Amino acid sequence: MEPENETGVTEFFLLGLSEDPKWQSLLFGLFLTMYLITMLGNLLIILTVSSDSHLHTPMYFFLSHLGFTDICFSTTTIPKMLVNIQRQSKAISYTGCLTQVCFVLFFAGLENFLLAAMAYDRYVAICHPLRYTVIMNPRLCGLLILVSLGFSIADALLHSLMVLRLSFCTDLGIPHFFCELAQVIKLACSDTLLNNILVYLVTSILGGIPLLGIIFSYTQIVSSILRMPSVGGKYKAFSTCGSHLSVVSLFYGTAFGVYISSAVTQSSKDTAIASVMYTVVPQMLNPFIYSLRNKDMKGALKKLI
Template sequence: MERGNDTQISEFLLLGLLEEPELQPLLFGLFLSMYLITVFGNLLIILAVGSDSHLHTPMYFFLANLSFVDICFTSTTIPKMLQNTQTQSKVITYKGCIMQIYFLIVFAVLDVLLLSVMAYDRYVAICYPLHYTVIMNPRLCGLLVLVSWIMCILNSLLQSLMMLRLSFCTHFQIPHFFCELNQMIQLACSDTFLNNLVMYFAAVLLAGGPFIGILYSYSKIVSSILGISSAQGKYKAFSTCASHLSVVCLFYCTMLGVYLSSAATHSSHSSAVASVMYTVITPMLNPFIYSLRNRDIKRALKTFFVKETPRGQLSKD
């Protein structure tokens, strides 16, 4: 079996999104701004959940974990892109590429699994409200997150080890701004049948499976909401799911759109541009979706920043 360590290529070239040098400063500023907004917004969510005891519930526990994963997800790709743009270099080492693939898969699949866990949480809250605290106990919540991490780490480890068996002879230009698993497999000059088989099997199991779970949960949720007699009760029940449903639609629709457009146009550059949606835009929008219409998050942040106000300033007031 051929190993990647035997390849003659020790580094790859990330072609990025734009070839025009005069547009690189604009691209750098745009992605730096989006990255800072993503990190700051998700940190605020984690801060709000951690500082307010009223938010120590399963729903906000999963939300804080999702925010942490989103920070890690964007940090896997954007800093390297910003560094290459600033230094006008397109180089990424072979080891760096493998590590980027490893962490990218970990956090991308974690996003999917956490969204499915959050759908289950909303299903229990709406369909079994009287048993919610018993079913969604701290032990189960911690176990769900732990199992999600273990599954993602093992899957990513398998995919990365499968990458090491491939050889790269002449094609070393990656038509992306990060090392993407499917693109890397296409660049290999050795047999990739087993890699494709494992990749697609994992995609069906770890992306398709949770998606089916989300659809099932929401079918039960909709059925339960329609059974509520009062309009106010229906609105209250639906409002608890609206933010999560928006994030699910945004994440799955953008990811599906990337691969459908890539398959239709056969353009690697179009795929790279489209992938910005789920790797950058979606993690950046998640904090806004969850906080803009959420009074609990707003109250927790307001309380935290009021507490952090210097005592001298409060006494003067």
């Protein structure tokens, strides 16, 4: 069935972060710079991990997948925004909007699960160091990636297919620089109760379980570090998970910030600006966090360059 037959809609309009023409050139330059930094930084991470045999460990295996996910996440949203600014157009096709919704959900979910897998890896490394190579074997690492992909695909397809059943009216302006699921649902004329229930239910389960796993892992890590007798051992153990903890704090902190800002403010523009903090900023900063805080990565980057 064609989408137009179901909804009567052929395109939506991305209102962006500002409708003021004098801001468009600044936004174009800013987001183009952030996108290029994201691409370059994460590509360097992937190339460094793949080229250095010393980095062929579970931690860097997950890190390279995180870098690839960050590249895809940013590519899903930023290029369309840049094209619209260049063309002085706000339109995005119905199919393009649903595709963007699907991929944003997929890559956000995948990043969520990858961060949980990386937390488990650090938990095993610090709490069970003698059994690390046995537990974190290539088969388990591959299985964790496959499970992350499976749940992320299921989540993205579920919400995207549920949007297909909705009908839309004449007000098709999305106050964002990309098609965000919650904003698309708000534009529907038909009953959205089931969609909203699924959003809260599935987000709570697929977002809550990895977060609880991360919290549990770090609770055990902190407990194990505090039992270490030497200060040097404590510092070395904490330094191995410091980069990951920084990335987790950035990703979840900005996501919760967006949720809180959308709950306390009625301004859609403020919510759109806040959304930049979890869809663009973490993906751009992750390579710097790992390369600047990790001695192995800094050494491997110097060799690569």
